[in-house]
Amino acid sequence: MSPVLKVDDLKVTIGGNAVVDGVSFEVDAGEILSVVGESGCGKSMTAFAVMGLLPKAARLAGGRVLFGDADLATVSEKQRRSLRGDDLAMIFQEPVASLNPLMPIGRQIAESLVVHGKAKGRDPLKAAIGMLEEVGIPEPEIRSRQYPFELSGGMCQRAMIAMALICRPKLLIADEPTTALDVTIQAQILELMKRLRDETGTAILLITHDMGVVADMADRVAVMYAGRVIEQAPVDAIFARQEHPYTRLLLSTIPRLDGRPKSLLPSIEGVVPDIGSWPVGCRFNPRCPLADQPCIERQPPLEPRRDTGLAACWHSDRVEAML
Amino acid sequence: MSEPLLSVRDLKVHFPIRGGLMGRPVGWVKAVDGVSLDIARGESVALVGESGCGKSTLGAAILGMQKPTSGTIRFEDREVVHGDAAMRHALSRELQIVFQDPVSALNPKLTIGESIAEPLAIHGVGTRRERRERVAELLGLVGLHPQHAERKPNAFSGGQRQRIVIARALALNPQLLILDEPVSALDVSIRSQILNLLLDLQQRLGLSYLFISHDLSVVRHFADRVAVMYLGHLVETGPTGDVFAKPVHPYTEALLSAVPLPDPVAQRNRKRIVLTGDLPSPANPPKGCKFVTRCPLAQDICRQTHPPLVEVGEGWRAACHIRAPATISGGP
Numbered sequence: 001m002s003p004v005l006k007v008d009d010l011k012v013t014i015g016g017n018a019v020v021d022g023v024s025f026e027v028d029a030g031e032i033l034s035v036v037g038e039s040g041c042g043k044s045m046t047a048f049a050v051m052g053l054l055p056k057a058a059r060l061a062g063g064r065v066l067f068g069d070a071d072l073a074t075v076s077e078k079q080r081r082s083l084r085g086d087d088l089a090m091i092f093q094e095p096v097a098s099l100n101p102l103m104p105i106g107r108q109i110a111e112s113l114v115v116h117g118k119a120k121g122r123d124p125l126k127a128a129i130g131m132l133e134e135v136g137i138p139e140p141e142i143r144s145r146q147y148p149f150e151l152s153g154g155m156c157q158r159a160m161i162a163m164a165l166i167c168r169p170k171l172l173i174a175d176e177p178t179t180a181l182d183v184t185i186q187a188q189i190l191e192l193m194k195r196l197r198d199e200t201g202t203a204i205l206l207i208t209h210d211m212g213v214v215a216d217m218a219d220r221v222a223v224m225y226a227g228r229v230i231e232q233a234p235v236d237a238i239f240a241r242q243e244h245p246y247t248r249l250l251l252s253t254i255p256r257l258d259g260r261p262k263s264l265l266p267s268i269e270g271v272v273p274d275i276g277s278w279p280v281g282c283r284f285n286p287r288c289p290l291a292d293q294p295c296i297e298r299q300p301p302l303e304p305r306r307d308t309g310l311a312a313c314w315h316s317d318r319v320e321a322m323l
Numbered sequence: 324m325s326e327p328l329l330s331v332r333d334l335k336v337h338f339p340i341r342g343g344l345m346g347r348p349v350g351w352v353k354a355v356d357g358v359s360l361d362i363a364r365g366e367s368v369a370l371v372g373e374s375g376c377g378k379s380t381l382g383a384a385i386l387g388m389q390k391p392t393s394g395t396i397r398f399e400d401r402e403v404v405h406g407d408a409a410m411r412h413a414l415s416r417e418l419q420i421v422f423q424d425p426v427s428a429l430n431p432k433l434t435i436g437e438s439i440a441e442p443l444a445i446h447g448v449g450t451r452r453e454r455r456e457r458v459a460e461l462l463g464l465v466g467l468h469p470q471h472a473e474r475k476p477n478a479f480s481g482g483q484r485q486r487i488v489i490a491r492a493l494a495l496n497p498q499l500l501i502l503d504e505p506v507s508a509l510d511v512s513i514r515s516q517i518l519n520l521l522l523d524l525q526q527r528l529g530l531s532y533l534f535i536s537h538d539l540s541v542v543r544h545f546a547d548r549v550a551v552m553y554l555g556h557l558v559e560t561g562p563t564g565d566v567f568a569k570p571v572h573p574y575t576e577a578l579l580s581a582v583p584l585p586d587p588v589a590q591r592n593r594k595r596i597v598l599t600g601d602l603p604s605p606a607n608p609p610k611g612c613k614f615v616t617r618c619p620l621a622q623d624i625c626r627q628t629h630p631p632l633v634e635v636g637e638g639w640r641a642a643c644h645i646r647a648p649a650t651i652s653g654g655p
Contacts, residue, residue: 038510038511038512039510136599138600152601152602154601155601182373182374182537182602183373183537183539183578183581183582184373184577184578184581184597184598185373185601186581187580187581187583187595187597187598188597188598188599190583191595191597209510209511210583211511211585212540212582212583212584212585212590213583214585215583215584215585215586215587215590216583216584216587216590218587235587236587236588239585239586239587239588249512250511250512251585253511253512253514253515254511254515254540254585255515255518255540255541255543255544255545256540256584256585256586257539257540257543257567257582257584259543259544261543261544261545261563261564262522262544262545263544264519264522265515265518265519265544266515267512267513267515267516267519268512268513268515268516271480271482271483271510271513272480272510272512
């Protein structure tokens, strides 16, 4: 089976500096791929590049974004627009800021049906109300006539998910979809996304920095650092054993609910490097306890590890014993 | 137990909802509605709950930034609520706060040395030179170089700025720090550094912390005791280990189960209680138990009367008619 989305050697630059630098991954139908990393690692830029929503200052400088027969890196804006909201949908971190404040949510949801010519033979507003019900909004008919400011954050996020899913997209990109929400509402939204994936087979690209959300949702995980994917593996494998020191440290710095209280947590020395001043060689080398001469000189390629994973490290064999 | 450092009794902070012809209140938002809480010396108490539960308002009231409607706040032997300006001023030496966002908490035009020395200057502590020495000492304490004092905040990363904010909070040797989401604005790889620093400072300086957070794995790691708030009320309070192991209140239970564990196998095998609906509006809370609209156990009594906090273990109390009935049990 061919993947729904295949990103190949993607490169995005801002003012000549690469913010996404040779990123490749695939997402299959019905699969949730989680892209994790800290702020500035390029995970959101990768998503924006796929959606064709890069900010003005950013430029898609290379690589391919294969979605069905189309290469999203080169298609016309018109073609892209016809895909966006139809086969390709996205939900954002700030649901309230992403909705039109001047339009009732029912009409906003119905709009995407009309725009993509999928309203033939049915009442788009009725379909929107049905969708609101599907995402678990009580009294959907009343809610559909309300404006975003009349709804809570969790409710707005549901409305946005309803809007994203009404055309039954093949791929849903969710950029930190629950970061702005409380945990009990987060739990509702995550359950909803999983249920919709199960029912419609939508592929999901889930961008997050929360390892709990990753463990809960992902089938596969891609870890990004300084514009590159540095490790990729199925979720169980990557939580059980890491092949890159950054992944290993990142997972170990999180206090665990079954850990020893008040113990000293491992930490990663230094700070995330700024865009444009990425170190030569392996970009993690200044913060890496395993770094030696090869790491400073040459950038390690992303290569297969064990059966199912990929990692970009000269010293994967020493990662397990490093802590 | 010895006398608590901070003792809050039946604290209420109500905000009027203005409306009508003369701007008279047409209703009240009961942001904090009868909360009692103690913090002992050297203890960390975590205040958890969802947005709108009143945890930040409670923190603001303790700091004196928000005047309570009723109730008392005692700090050592001083009654805080009705204190005059001089007493408040003196008290601000003992009580400091660290906010969530270190970027907006620092004046971009001052060097960080000036920022850290500011509380000293306001309280007239030391000469200029002594203050400079104290700044150097504080920077060392939080793991920064004393030479950094001459730089502006924009020369520092988020994690370093939070260290600077912590140094400033410690300038006057306070006894209690209110930590309002101190790591949630920071990158994941930096959080553990700041948590380690806070734990280390507590040990070295004997600080007490009121830790306001929604990140329960951090709370579990950090706090001695936890207090769970819902719509202005404490629904459960007790030793962190006990509460996390066997939560009594159904809200605590749901809150804990909603936090995804960073472990895919454990997470898959876990029963998650998904609450339906949102937090009700604090302007129009339900009658009886405030959690009744979302509670899977709710019965008639819950809709009618508000449950009191009942002892369920040592230093452990919960407010639930079903799980912690108020009737004296144990009798024949």
